[in-house]
Amino acid sequence: MADTRTDSGSFEELAMPMLAQMYNFAHWLTQDHSEAEDLVQETCMKALKGFKSFRQGSNFRAWMYRILRNTFLTSRTGLQATTLSLDDDGSGVAEPVASGTPESIAMAGVDYQRIQSALEGLSVQFREVILLCDLEEMSYQEIAETLAVPVGTVMSRLSRARKAMREALRHDRVRSASR
Amino acid sequence: MSCEDVRNRLGSYVDSELSPVELAEVESHLRGCSGCASDALSLLKMKHMTRAATVRYSPTPEFRLRMEQNIRSKKTARWSGWIPRLVTVAVTAVLLLALVTIWANRLDRERAFTELADLHVATLASANPVDVVSTDRHTVKPWFAGRIPFSFNLPELQNSEFTLAGGRVSYLHHNPGAHLLFNLRKHELSVFIFQEQSGELSLFAKDMTSSKLAVQMETWSEGGLRYFIIGDAPASDVHKLSELMRRAARS
Numbered sequence: 001m002a003d004t005r006t007d008s009g010s011f012e013e014l015a016m017p018m019l020a021q022m023y024n025f026a027h028w029l030t031q032d033h034s035e036a037e038d039l040v041q042e043t044c045m046k047a048l049k050g051f052k053s054f055r056q057g058s059n060f061r062a063w064m065y066r067i068l069r070n071t072f073l074t075s076r077t078g079l080q081a082t083t084l085s086l087d088d089d090g091s092g093v094a095e096p097v098a099s100g101t102p103e104s105i106a107m108a109g110v111d112y113q114r115i116q117s118a119l120e121g122l123s124v125q126f127r128e129v130i131l132l133c134d135l136e137e138m139s140y141q142e143i144a145e146t147l148a149v150p151v152g153t154v155m156s157r158l159s160r161a162r163k164a165m166r167e168a169l170r171h172d173r174v175r176s177a178s179r
Numbered sequence: 180m181s182c183e184d185v186r187n188r189l190g191s192y193v194d195s196e197l198s199p200v201e202l203a204e205v206e207s208h209l210r211g212c213s214g215c216a217s218d219a220l221s222l223l224k225m226k227h228m229t230r231a232a233t234v235r236y237s238p239t240p241e242f243r244l245r246m247e248q249n250i251r252s253k254k255t256a257r258w259s260g261w262i263p264r265l266v267t268v269a270v271t272a273v274l275l276l277a278l279v280t281i282w283a284n285r286l287d288r289e290r291a292f293t294e295l296a297d298l299h300v301a302t303l304a305s306a307n308p309v310d311v312v313s314t315d316r317h318t319v320k321p322w323f324a325g326r327i328p329f330s331f332n333l334p335e336l337q338n339s340e341f342t343l344a345g346g347r348v349s350y351l352h353h354n355p356g357a358h359l360l361f362n363l364r365k366h367e368l369s370v371f372i373f374q375e376q377s378g379e380l381s382l383f384a385k386d387m388t389s390s391k392l393a394v395q396m397e398t399w400s401e402g403g404l405r406y407f408i409i410g411d412a413p414a415s416d417v418h419k420l421s422e423l424m425r426r427a428a429r430s
Contacts, residue, residue, distance in 0.1 A: 112232035
C-alpha cells in the first residue's frame with residue numbers, strides 16, 4: 001500500500017501523482033467522463049484553497065478523497081444517486097457471510113463484465129466502500145477518515161456492500177441461465 | 180472460536196485487518212472447518228475478481244495538463260493576490276506615518292508660535308520691554324553683537340509708518356535670538372530672529388502666516404535665519420513690515 005503520510009511537500013507535488021486515482025474514483029461515482037473531470041477539478045481547487053488547514057503529517061489521500069466524495073454528494077448527480085437510505089448503526093459488527101452459498105462455484109463462471117455491471121448497479125454508499133477497499137486498497141482506518149464515519153461503520157457497510165454484490169451476481173446468473 | 184465468530188471476522192480476514200492473535204485463531208478454525216473455509220475462499224475470490232475486473236478509468240493527457248496548469252495558475256494567483264495586498268498595506272502604512280508626522284509637526288509648530296506669542300505678550304507687559312532702547316538701527320544692531328551667535332540687518336524706517344522701539348535677547352527652545360520691538364500707530368509688533376539650523380525651527384519648512392485670537396503671525400526664512408513677526412496689527416501691516424525686513428536682509 002502506498003504511503004500517503006507526509007510531513008512536507010507542496011500541494012502540486014502531493015496531488016498530481018494522485019490524479020489518476022482520483023479520476024478513477026470520480027468516474028466510478030459519477031459514471032460519466034466529463035462529470036468525473038469536473039469533480040476532480042473542483043476537488044483540487046477546494047483542496048488547494050484549504051491546503052493550509054490540512055494538518056501536515058495526517059493522511060493526504062484520505063483528505064483528498066473526503067473532499068472529492070463530499071463534493072460529489074452535494075452535486076446534482078450525487079444527490080440523485082444517494083436517495084437510497086442506509087441503516088448504518090455503526091455497531092461495528094460485520095454481517096456474517098451467508099453459509100452454504102455456492103459462491104465459489106458461481107464466481108468461477110462470472111465474467112468480468114458481470115462484475116463490472118454488478119458494481120455499477122450498487123448504491124453509491126456500497127459502491128464507494130468496495131472501491132476504496134478493494135481497488136484503492138485503503139485500510140479500514142483510511143476509509144473511515146475518507147467517509148468520516150467510525151471504523152465499525154466501515155466494517156458493517158463493507159459487509160453489506162459485499163452481500164449486495166453477491167446478490168446482484170446471483171440474480172444476474174439466474175437471469176442468464178433462464179434465457 | 181465458533182463458526183459465527185469466524186464468519187463475523189471473514190471480511191477483516193480477507194482485508195488483512197485482523198490482529199496477529201485473531202488471525203492465528205481464524206486460520207486455525209479454517210483449517211478444521213470446511214464450511215467457513217469455503218465462505219472465506221469465495222469472499223477472497225470475489226475481492227480479487229472485483230479488483231481484477233473493475234475497469235480503471237484514466238484521465239486524458241489533456242485533462243492532466245489542464246489540471247497542472249490550473250493548480251499552478253491558482254498558486255500564482257494566490258501569491259500575486261498577495262502582492263497588491265502587501266503594496267496596499269505598505270502604502271497605507273507610509274500614508275499613516277506621513278499623516279502622523281505632519282500632525283506632530285503641526286503640533287510642534289503651534290507650540291512654537293504659542294511660545295513666541297507668549298514672549299511677545301510678556302514683553303509688552305514688562306516694565307522694561309527692551310534692553311536696548313533706541314529708534315536708531317545703527318544703535319540696536321551693534322548692541323546684539325556678542326549677545327547672539329549671528330548678525331542681521333535692520334531696515335531703514337525713515338519713510339515708513341513703522342518705528343523701532345528697541346531690542347532684547349530672547350530664547351526659543353534654549354536658542355538665543357534677537358527680539359525687536361516695532362511700533363505702528365498704536366500697535367506693537369515683535370520681530371524674532373533665530374538661526375535656522377536650530378532643530379525646532381526646521382519644522383517651519385516654508386513661509387507661513389497665521390491668525391489666532393486677533394494676533395497676526397508671519398514667518399519666513401532668509402539667509403539661514405528664521406524670522407517671525409507677531410503683533411495685533413492687521414495682516415497687511417504685518418506683511419509690510421516683513422517686506423521691509425526681507426529687503427534689509429538682502430541688502
